[in-house]
Amino acid sequence: MRILLVGAGGVGTAVTRIAARRDFFEAMVVADYDLARAEAAVAAVNEAAPDARYTAVRVDASDCAAVAALLREHRCDHLLNATDPRFVMPLFQACYDAGVNYLDMAMSLSRPHPERPYEECGVKLGDEQFAAAADWEAKGLLALSGVGVEPGLSDVFARYAADELFDTIEEVGVRDGANLTVDGYDFAPSFSIWTTIEECLNPPVVWERDRGWFTTEPFSEPEVFDFPEGIGPVECVNVEHEEVLLIPRWVDAGRVTFKYGLGNEFIEVLKTLHKLGLDRTEPVAVRGARVSPRDVVAACLPDPATLGDRMRGKTCAGTWVKGVKDGAAREVYLYHVVDNQWTMAEYGSQAVVWQTAINPVVALELLATGVWSGAGVLGPEALAPRPFLDLLTAYGSPWGMREGG
Secondary structure: OEEEEEOOOHHHHHHHHHHOOOOOOOEEEEEEOOHHHHHHHHHHHHHHOOOOOEEEEEOOOOOHHHHHHHHHHOOOOEEEEOOOHHHHHHHHHHHHHHOOEEEEOOOOOOEOOOOOOOOOOOEOOOHHHHOOHHHHHHOOOEEEOOOEOOOEHHHHHHHHHHHHHOOEEEEEEEEEEEOOEEOOOOOOOOOOHHHHHHHHHOOOEEEEOOOEEEEOOOOOOOEEEEEOOOOEEEEEEEOOOHHHHHHHHHOOEEEEEEEEOOOHHHHHHHHHHHHHOOOOOOOEEEOOEEEOHHHHHHHHOOOHHHOHHHEEOEEEEEEEEEEEEOOEEEEEEEEEEEEHHHHHHHHOOOHHHHHHHHHHHHHHHHHHOOOOOOOEEEOHHHOOHHHHHHHHHHOOOOOEEEEOO
């Protein structure tokens, strides 16, 4: 397997460090708009031990032709997209043009319904990719979308629950929470603020068997969810996320939701950004230049990849499932908890980006060994869950299950 990794930020850099310990691939070309970032990611891998499999190059992820040319030049057969969701479609198209399999951790962007944004879906997450599914299948190519942690591992949990834990499923609810703090900062998101603004301020999507997909107000349906391994109770709210668009396609469930433990302070900051128009992506004129307000917000905040030394605590990604097994009601919470102290000591990556990065590496290894295979546009829940969960544990990062939700 020869991999083009596009994006050498926090998640991309963690991918290089995790993959360096595995032998399933022949080459990994690390590409970024900022060549210095790509070179730094490769240099960090080589500090531990020289690894000739890694190469750093520059590429503009929005330039479909340039990415396709790079894939051909380096004879790559898989592309892993570790950029933000703005670049999904050009990278997706570049892979199709070059005849290369594609993986991402977030899907093509949504657009709210023009008249009823908090009731009806407009363009949904992933719609542009699924519209091309037949073409990918006809070409024998695989686009494995949403294969980070959420979406990704959370979707694998949903499929595992359907296959092995339940006869019928009433509800699948992805629940994400943490007790992370960042020393020295009053406000410092642990993940890309660009992506966080996108998913938190867009209308959340809910799936119900009788209604299909519909939307609600941002931060709706608050609930307190008790997260395991010492994290404890966290208030979670509805947020737009790919799992709600993916899981119902392959898992039979009465309802699917995604709720994120943001906290009141974070919610108020996001609401203020929206009121001021600072969540907008369209450029505005500033002293003769044109800049995106959201890009300015991102530039003013610390890079999440650099915060690991200041972070304390754990992050939890998981899937709560309610249904019936052998005639009896059952609830479980399948989860993956990562301690920032451990990821920093073992990999030099902070917990949130490391937890996101490990899952596409596991998926790539399953594809390289032929355990996973397919064609078309698929989500992780379209493939066998047990090999994924077993390999995740073999990587030294076990998952857990709590009965009773």
